[in-house]
Amino acid sequence: MLRIRVTGDREHSRIMEAVSRSDRVPGDESTLRAAAPATIERRSRLSTAEFLERYVLPQRPVIVTDVTADWPAMRRFTWDFFRERYGHIEKTIGGRSYTLAQAIDLIHASSPGNPAPYPFNLNVETYFPELLADLAPHRIYGRLDRVNHPLLPRFFMRGTEVYELFFGGRGASFPRVHYDALCTHTSITQVIGSKEFFLYPPDQGRFMYPSPENAKTSQVDFAHPDLERFPMFAFATPMVATVGPGETIFFPMGWWHATRIHEPCLSFGRVYLDGGNWSRYVGDVQAYWKQGRNPWFASVAGAYLRGVGRILDLRERLM
Ligand SMILES: O=C(O)CCC(=O)C(=O)O
Numbered sequence: 001m002l003r004i005r006v007t008g009d010r011e012h013s014r015i016m017e018a019v020s021r022s023d024r025v026p027g028d029e030s031t032l033r034a035a036a037p038a039t040i041e042r043r044s045r046l047s048t049a050e051f052l053e054r055y056v057l058p059q060r061p062v063i064v065t066d067v068t069a070d071w072p073a074m075r076r077f078t079w080d081f082f083r084e085r086y087g088h089i090e091k092t093i094g095g096r097s098y099t100l101a102q103a104i105d106l107i108h109a110s111s112p113g114n115p116a117p118y119p120f121n122l123n124v125e126t127y128f129p130e131l132l133a134d135l136a137p138h139r140i141y142g143r144l145d146r147v148n149h150p151l152l153p154r155f156f157m158r159g160t161e162v163y164e165l166f167f168g169g170r171g172a173s174f175p176r177v178h179y180d181a182l183c184t185h186t187s188i189t190q191v192i193g194s195k196e197f198f199l200y201p202p203d204q205g206r207f208m209y210p211s212p213e214n215a216k217t218s219q220v221d222f223a224h225p226d227l228e229r230f231p232m233f234a235f236a237t238p239m240v241a242t243v244g245p246g247e248t249i250f251f252p253m254g255w256w257h258a259t260r261i262h263e264p265c266l267s268f269g270r271v272y273l274d275g276g277n278w279s280r281y282v283g284d285v286q287a288y289w290k291q292g293r294n295p296w297f298a299s300v301a302g303a304y305l306r307g308v309g310r311i312l313d314l315r316e317r318l319m
Protein backbone atom coordinates (compact mmCIF):
# COMPACT_ATOMS: atom_id res chain seq x y z
CA MET A 1 0.00 0.00 0.00
CA LEU A 2 1.47 3.29 -1.05
CA ARG A 3 0.42 6.86 -1.15
CA ILE A 4 0.87 9.34 -3.96
CA ARG A 5 -0.19 12.84 -4.74
CA VAL A 6 -2.42 13.38 -7.70
CA THR A 7 -2.63 16.65 -9.52
CA GLY A 8 -6.03 16.25 -11.06
CA ASP A 9 -7.38 16.29 -14.58
CA ARG A 10 -4.10 17.26 -16.20
CA GLU A 11 -2.66 13.93 -15.11
CA HIS A 12 -5.72 12.11 -16.23
CA SER A 13 -5.31 13.66 -19.70
CA ARG A 14 -1.67 12.55 -19.74
CA ILE A 15 -2.69 9.00 -19.01
CA MET A 16 -5.42 9.16 -21.61
CA GLU A 17 -3.03 10.66 -24.19
CA ALA A 18 -0.60 7.86 -23.51
CA VAL A 19 -3.42 5.38 -23.91
CA SER A 20 -4.62 6.88 -27.18
CA ARG A 21 -1.07 6.75 -28.56
CA SER A 22 -1.47 3.00 -28.50
CA ASP A 23 -3.93 3.42 -31.40
CA ARG A 24 -1.25 4.93 -33.60
CA VAL A 25 1.41 2.29 -33.25
CA PRO A 26 2.63 1.14 -36.67
CA GLY A 27 3.69 -2.26 -37.94
CA ASP A 28 4.37 -5.19 -35.72
CA GLU A 29 3.92 -3.27 -32.54
CA SER A 30 0.23 -2.93 -33.28
CA THR A 31 -0.17 -6.49 -32.07
CA LEU A 32 0.67 -5.12 -28.65
CA ARG A 33 -2.38 -2.95 -28.64
CA ALA A 34 -4.89 -4.01 -26.07
CA ALA A 35 -8.41 -4.77 -27.18
CA ALA A 36 -10.57 -1.66 -27.33
CA PRO A 37 -11.90 -1.01 -23.85
CA ALA A 38 -15.46 -2.09 -23.43
CA THR A 39 -17.55 -0.28 -20.90
CA ILE A 40 -18.40 -1.95 -17.63
CA GLU A 41 -22.07 -2.84 -17.72
CA ARG A 42 -24.37 -1.35 -15.08
CA ARG A 43 -27.12 -3.69 -14.00
CA SER A 44 -29.99 -3.87 -11.58
CA ARG A 45 -32.60 -6.50 -10.74
CA LEU A 46 -30.18 -9.09 -11.99
CA SER A 47 -31.22 -12.69 -11.37
CA THR A 48 -28.68 -14.98 -9.72
CA ALA A 49 -28.70 -17.18 -12.82
CA GLU A 50 -27.85 -14.28 -15.13
CA PHE A 51 -25.27 -12.88 -12.72
CA LEU A 52 -23.46 -16.22 -12.66
CA GLU A 53 -23.74 -16.84 -16.37
CA ARG A 54 -22.94 -13.41 -17.72
CA TYR A 55 -20.39 -12.14 -15.19
CA VAL A 56 -19.09 -14.72 -12.71
CA LEU A 57 -18.34 -17.65 -15.03
CA PRO A 58 -16.76 -15.59 -17.83
CA GLN A 59 -14.99 -13.43 -15.19
CA ARG A 60 -16.27 -10.08 -16.45
CA PRO A 61 -16.56 -7.03 -14.22
CA VAL A 62 -19.97 -5.46 -13.63
CA ILE A 63 -21.48 -2.63 -11.63
CA VAL A 64 -24.66 -3.61 -9.80
CA THR A 65 -26.75 -0.66 -8.69
CA ASP A 66 -29.15 -2.28 -6.23
CA VAL A 67 -27.12 -4.61 -3.98
CA THR A 68 -27.47 -2.01 -1.20
CA ALA A 69 -31.23 -1.51 -1.47
CA ASP A 70 -31.76 -2.96 2.03
CA TRP A 71 -28.46 -2.03 3.68
CA PRO A 72 -28.94 -0.13 6.96
CA ALA A 73 -25.47 1.36 6.32
CA MET A 74 -26.88 3.52 3.55
CA ARG A 75 -28.94 5.44 6.13
CA ARG A 76 -26.83 5.01 9.23
CA PHE A 77 -23.28 5.61 8.08
CA THR A 78 -22.40 9.30 8.10
CA TRP A 79 -19.10 11.05 8.76
CA ASP A 80 -20.40 12.08 12.21
CA PHE A 81 -21.35 8.48 12.98
CA PHE A 82 -17.74 7.40 12.46
CA ARG A 83 -16.22 10.48 14.11
CA GLU A 84 -18.30 10.04 17.25
CA ARG A 85 -18.17 6.27 17.69
CA TYR A 86 -14.87 5.30 16.14
CA GLY A 87 -12.87 8.54 16.00
CA HIS A 88 -10.20 7.12 18.32
CA ILE A 89 -9.14 4.27 15.99
CA GLU A 90 -5.57 4.85 14.81
CA LYS A 91 -3.82 3.94 11.61
CA THR A 92 -0.30 4.64 10.37
CA ILE A 93 0.06 5.77 6.78
CA GLY A 94 3.34 6.86 5.24
CA GLY A 95 5.04 6.61 8.63
CA ARG A 96 2.53 8.95 10.34
CA SER A 97 -0.21 7.93 12.69
CA TYR A 98 -3.72 9.38 12.33
CA THR A 99 -6.89 8.81 14.28
CA LEU A 100 -10.02 8.20 12.26
CA ALA A 101 -11.34 11.56 13.55
CA GLN A 102 -8.24 13.29 12.19
CA ALA A 103 -8.53 11.41 8.93
CA ILE A 104 -12.17 12.49 8.56
CA ASP A 105 -11.14 16.14 9.05
CA LEU A 106 -8.37 15.74 6.48
CA ILE A 107 -10.81 14.03 4.11
CA HIS A 108 -13.08 17.07 4.24
CA ALA A 109 -10.16 19.44 3.58
CA SER A 110 -8.67 17.13 0.94
CA SER A 111 -7.73 18.45 -2.49
CA PRO A 112 -5.65 17.20 -5.42
CA GLY A 113 -2.76 19.39 -4.23
CA ASN A 114 -2.98 18.15 -0.66
CA PRO A 115 -4.87 14.87 -0.53
CA ALA A 116 -5.90 13.18 2.70
CA PRO A 117 -3.75 10.11 3.51
CA TYR A 118 -4.93 7.11 1.53
CA PRO A 119 -5.75 4.30 1.69
CA PHE A 120 -7.20 4.82 5.15
CA ASN A 121 -8.57 1.28 5.22
CA LEU A 122 -9.74 -0.61 8.28
CA ASN A 123 -10.57 -4.28 8.60
CA VAL A 124 -14.24 -4.47 9.58
CA GLU A 125 -13.96 -7.72 11.53
CA THR A 126 -11.10 -6.28 13.58
CA TYR A 127 -12.33 -2.74 14.24
CA PHE A 128 -16.10 -2.75 13.87
CA PRO A 129 -17.49 -6.30 13.66
CA GLU A 130 -20.84 -4.95 14.89
CA LEU A 131 -21.19 -3.00 11.64
CA LEU A 132 -21.16 -6.04 9.37
CA ALA A 133 -24.89 -6.45 9.85
CA ASP A 134 -25.39 -2.92 8.45
CA LEU A 135 -23.40 -3.85 5.34
CA ALA A 136 -25.63 -6.73 4.29
CA PRO A 137 -27.15 -8.65 2.56
CA HIS A 138 -24.48 -9.39 -0.01
CA ARG A 139 -24.60 -10.60 -3.54
CA ILE A 140 -22.10 -13.43 -3.59
CA TYR A 141 -19.72 -13.54 -6.55
CA GLY A 142 -19.98 -17.29 -7.01
CA ARG A 143 -22.48 -20.03 -6.25
CA LEU A 144 -21.48 -20.44 -2.61
CA ASP A 145 -19.97 -17.96 -0.17
CA ARG A 146 -16.78 -20.01 -0.01
CA VAL A 147 -14.88 -17.38 2.01
CA ASN A 148 -17.34 -17.93 4.86
CA HIS A 149 -17.74 -21.67 4.45
CA PRO A 150 -17.20 -23.68 7.68
CA LEU A 151 -14.51 -25.72 5.92
CA LEU A 152 -12.47 -22.55 5.47
CA PRO A 153 -11.40 -21.19 8.87
CA ARG A 154 -10.45 -17.51 8.63
CA PHE A 155 -6.72 -18.12 8.98
CA PHE A 156 -6.81 -19.50 5.43
CA MET A 157 -7.54 -15.91 4.35
CA ARG A 158 -4.31 -14.61 5.93
CA GLY A 159 -2.60 -12.38 3.43
CA THR A 160 -5.71 -10.38 2.59
CA GLU A 161 -8.55 -8.58 4.34
CA VAL A 162 -11.98 -10.09 3.87
CA TYR A 163 -14.11 -7.05 4.75
CA GLU A 164 -12.70 -3.52 4.68
CA LEU A 165 -13.87 0.07 4.93
CA PHE A 166 -11.93 2.67 2.94
CA PHE A 167 -12.10 6.34 3.95
CA GLY A 168 -10.79 8.78 1.34
CA GLY A 169 -10.90 12.40 0.20
CA ARG A 170 -10.84 14.38 -3.04
CA GLY A 171 -7.57 14.05 -4.91
CA ALA A 172 -6.55 10.81 -3.19
CA SER A 173 -5.74 7.77 -5.25
CA PHE A 174 -4.97 4.09 -4.83
CA PRO A 175 -1.76 4.69 -6.64
CA ARG A 176 -0.33 1.41 -7.81
CA VAL A 177 -2.18 -0.62 -10.36
CA HIS A 178 -2.40 -4.10 -8.89
CA TYR A 179 -4.53 -7.20 -8.67
CA ASP A 180 -5.66 -8.51 -5.36
CA ALA A 181 -3.79 -10.70 -2.92
CA LEU A 182 -4.65 -14.42 -2.80
CA CYS A 183 -6.15 -14.00 -6.30
CA THR A 184 -9.54 -13.21 -4.84
CA HIS A 185 -12.48 -11.78 -6.73
CA THR A 186 -13.47 -8.45 -5.18
CA SER A 187 -16.42 -6.14 -4.82
CA ILE A 188 -16.32 -2.53 -3.71
CA THR A 189 -19.51 -0.77 -2.69
CA GLN A 190 -19.82 2.98 -2.39
CA VAL A 191 -21.49 3.82 0.90
CA ILE A 192 -20.81 7.58 0.76
CA GLY A 193 -19.68 9.51 -2.32
CA SER A 194 -18.28 8.09 -5.53
CA LYS A 195 -14.98 6.60 -6.66
CA GLU A 196 -13.40 6.30 -10.08
CA PHE A 197 -12.10 2.86 -11.06
CA PHE A 198 -9.53 1.94 -13.70
CA LEU A 199 -9.68 -1.77 -14.56
CA TYR A 200 -7.33 -3.65 -16.88
CA PRO A 201 -8.00 -7.23 -17.96
CA PRO A 202 -5.56 -9.91 -16.76
CA ASP A 203 -3.81 -10.18 -20.14
CA GLN A 204 -2.60 -6.58 -19.79
CA GLY A 205 -0.23 -7.74 -17.10
CA ARG A 206 2.42 -7.62 -19.85
CA PHE A 207 2.23 -3.79 -19.77
CA MET A 208 2.40 -3.43 -16.00
CA TYR A 209 6.06 -3.93 -14.99
CA PRO A 210 5.31 -5.98 -11.89
CA SER A 211 7.45 -5.09 -8.93
CA PRO A 212 10.23 -7.55 -8.04
CA GLU A 213 8.89 -7.72 -4.47
CA ASN A 214 5.26 -8.26 -5.42
CA ALA A 215 4.34 -9.61 -8.82
CA LYS A 216 0.75 -8.46 -8.36
CA THR A 217 1.70 -4.78 -8.10
CA SER A 218 2.86 -2.58 -10.96
CA GLN A 219 5.93 -0.41 -10.49
CA VAL A 220 4.35 2.30 -12.59
CA ASP A 221 3.09 5.34 -10.73
CA PHE A 222 -0.41 5.32 -12.08
CA ALA A 223 -1.05 9.05 -11.76
CA HIS A 224 2.36 10.06 -13.16
CA PRO A 225 3.47 7.22 -15.43
CA ASP A 226 7.12 7.51 -16.41
CA LEU A 227 6.74 6.30 -19.98
CA GLU A 228 10.45 6.48 -20.65
CA ARG A 229 11.14 3.98 -17.94
CA PHE A 230 7.93 1.99 -18.48
CA PRO A 231 7.10 2.49 -22.17
CA MET A 232 4.79 -0.52 -22.45
CA PHE A 233 2.44 1.03 -19.92
CA ALA A 234 1.29 3.30 -22.78
CA PHE A 235 -0.40 0.23 -24.28
CA ALA A 236 -2.43 -0.48 -21.18
CA THR A 237 -6.07 0.32 -21.89
CA PRO A 238 -8.30 0.62 -18.85
CA MET A 239 -12.01 0.33 -18.54
CA VAL A 240 -12.94 3.43 -16.56
CA ALA A 241 -16.06 3.79 -14.46
CA THR A 242 -17.23 6.05 -11.69
CA VAL A 243 -19.11 4.03 -9.10
CA GLY A 244 -21.72 6.12 -7.31
CA PRO A 245 -23.29 5.93 -3.85
CA GLY A 246 -25.15 2.68 -3.36
CA GLU A 247 -23.46 1.03 -6.35
CA THR A 248 -21.18 -2.03 -6.21
CA ILE A 249 -18.43 -2.88 -8.65
CA PHE A 250 -17.48 -6.56 -8.92
CA PHE A 251 -14.18 -7.43 -10.54
CA PRO A 252 -12.73 -10.89 -10.91
CA MET A 253 -9.39 -12.39 -9.97
CA GLY A 254 -6.42 -11.07 -11.86
CA TRP A 255 -8.01 -7.83 -13.10
CA TRP A 256 -5.47 -5.05 -12.54
CA HIS A 257 -6.96 -1.94 -10.97
CA ALA A 258 -6.39 1.45 -9.38
CA THR A 259 -8.78 4.14 -8.15
CA ARG A 260 -9.11 7.91 -7.87
CA ILE A 261 -11.32 9.85 -5.54
CA HIS A 262 -13.03 13.13 -6.36
CA GLU A 263 -15.13 13.78 -3.23
CA PRO A 264 -15.32 12.54 0.39
CA CYS A 265 -15.77 8.84 -0.04
CA LEU A 266 -16.51 5.78 2.09
CA SER A 267 -16.31 2.38 0.41
CA PHE A 268 -16.84 -1.15 1.62
CA GLY A 269 -14.73 -3.87 0.04
CA ARG A 270 -15.02 -7.63 0.32
CA VAL A 271 -13.49 -10.63 -1.38
CA TYR A 272 -14.78 -13.90 -2.84
CA LEU A 273 -13.58 -17.35 -3.80
CA ASP A 274 -15.22 -19.78 -6.18
CA GLY A 275 -14.25 -22.55 -8.59
CA GLY A 276 -12.83 -19.94 -10.98
CA ASN A 277 -10.04 -18.72 -8.69
CA TRP A 278 -9.68 -21.64 -6.27
CA SER A 279 -6.49 -23.16 -7.65
CA ARG A 280 -4.77 -19.75 -7.89
CA TYR A 281 -5.93 -19.03 -4.33
CA VAL A 282 -4.53 -22.35 -3.05
CA GLY A 283 -1.19 -21.61 -4.75
CA ASP A 284 -1.10 -18.20 -3.05
CA VAL A 285 -1.97 -19.61 0.37
CA GLN A 286 0.92 -22.03 0.02
CA ALA A 287 3.27 -19.24 -1.06
CA TYR A 288 2.11 -17.16 1.92
CA TRP A 289 2.95 -19.90 4.43
CA LYS A 290 6.23 -20.73 2.69
CA GLN A 291 7.26 -17.09 2.89
CA GLY A 292 6.46 -17.22 6.59
CA ARG A 293 8.99 -20.09 6.67
CA ASN A 294 6.38 -22.66 7.44
CA PRO A 295 6.82 -25.05 4.48
CA TRP A 296 5.39 -27.98 6.40
CA PHE A 297 2.13 -26.14 7.00
CA ALA A 298 2.17 -24.88 3.40
CA SER A 299 2.00 -28.42 2.03
CA VAL A 300 -0.63 -29.58 4.56
CA ALA A 301 -2.72 -26.47 3.79
CA GLY A 302 -2.35 -27.08 0.05
CA ALA A 303 -3.54 -30.68 0.33
CA TYR A 304 -6.42 -29.71 2.62
CA LEU A 305 -7.57 -26.83 0.42
CA ARG A 306 -7.41 -28.90 -2.76
CA GLY A 307 -9.68 -31.42 -1.01
CA VAL A 308 -12.04 -28.65 0.14
CA GLY A 309 -12.09 -27.35 -3.43
CA ARG A 310 -13.22 -30.73 -4.75
CA ILE A 311 -15.99 -30.96 -2.14
CA LEU A 312 -17.21 -27.43 -2.87
CA ASP A 313 -17.07 -27.97 -6.64
CA LEU A 314 -19.28 -31.00 -6.20
CA ARG A 315 -21.62 -29.15 -3.85
CA GLU A 316 -21.93 -26.30 -6.35
CA ARG A 317 -22.59 -28.64 -9.23
CA LEU A 318 -25.56 -30.01 -7.28
CA MET A 319 -27.02 -26.56 -6.58
O1 LIG B 1 -10.97 1.27 -3.09
C1 LIG B 1 -9.83 1.51 -3.50
O2 LIG B 1 -9.35 2.64 -3.51
C2 LIG B 1 -9.02 0.37 -4.04
C3 LIG B 1 -8.79 -0.65 -3.01
C4 LIG B 1 -8.03 -1.83 -3.52
O3 LIG B 1 -7.90 -2.03 -4.68
C5 LIG B 1 -7.44 -2.79 -2.56
O4 LIG B 1 -7.49 -2.57 -1.35
O5 LIG B 1 -6.90 -3.80 -3.00
Ligand SMILES: [Fe+2]
Pocket residue numbers: 178179180257
Ligand atom coordinates in the same frame (compact mmCIF):
# COMPACT_ATOMS: atom_id res chain seq x y z
FE1 LIG C 1 -7.25 -4.07 -5.01
